Amino acid sequence: MNTQKGVILILIDGMRADAFMTCSNDYAQKLLKESAYTLEAKTVLPSVTLPCHMSLFLSVPPERHGVLTNTYVPQVRPVDGLCERLNFAGKKCAFFYNWEQLRDLSRPGMMSVSFMCSETKEAETDRTVTDCAIACIEKYKPDFTFLYLGETDDAGHRFGWMSEEYLCRLSAALDCVKEVVEKFGNGYTVILCADHGGHDRTHGSDMKEDVTIPVIMRGDMFAKGQELNEVSILDIAPTIADLMGATPASEWEGKSLIDHGNSGKIRS
DSSP states (O other), rough: OSSSSSEEEETTOOOHHHHHHHHHOOOHHHHTTTTTTEEEEESSSSOOOHHHHHHHHHSOOOHHHHSSSOOOOOOSSSOOHHHHHHTTOOOOOEEEEEEEEGGGOOOOOSSSEEEEEESSSOOOOHHHHHHHHHHHHHHOOSSSEEEEEEEHHHHHHHHOSSSHHHHHHHHHHHHHHHHHHHHHHTTTEEEEEEEOOOBBTTTOSSSSSHEEEEEEEEEEETTTOOOOOOOOGGHHHHHHHHHHOOOTTTTTOOOOOGGGGTTEEEOO
16 A cells, blocks of 8 residues: 655654653644544563664564664664665655664665754754754655654653653654644654653663653544554554555564555554
């Protein structure tokens, strides 16, 4: 299946599902009304940034891809990730991020556009990468865009998850999401998710606060306001591949959230 639309995947690092609802950003409720969503999706263990991202893009758990910390290690038995499968299908991919370790989410040569802005405590790099993504989408029109916003996680580590500073940073990230949706929501499917949550000033455990994430999908194939059930971070890559007419890798463990046996509607 191919919707003839591109996909923009936005990931807010460290966004707890309950924080999404309590950060006092009015756009959160509006986005849920326009999307199919769950606030009870599960990430993988360890609930650490790079292992979670590798699992999102490779649709296998960390024990299979072998990345267990924020230091990348080459796969012993390589699995094609989302970008490889999209590239094979002739799709153009673009990455915009402010945490350099994410450069290993795809193999060399998979990107049509790539922009990395180092995260600092002084600069608002979420806004920088968002502005760059908007400009590049307008100019180059990639089929798949990944926009990573890392400042929420940084605020969690510095001030604590659910602190005033953390919620303020999350609200600013949602302002970035709103701008992307308002500019491109008619021409692209937009998926918003997190890699993990957090508690106190850390994450990585099997605590509910660490492993529960929101997954929000806005586009023609997703019923507005519908709640999704039993969603895993492993399901995101298969769903994007399905939306874009790409063949998933045989090793992937996640499922597409589009049910072709139900007139192409999403799984509930």
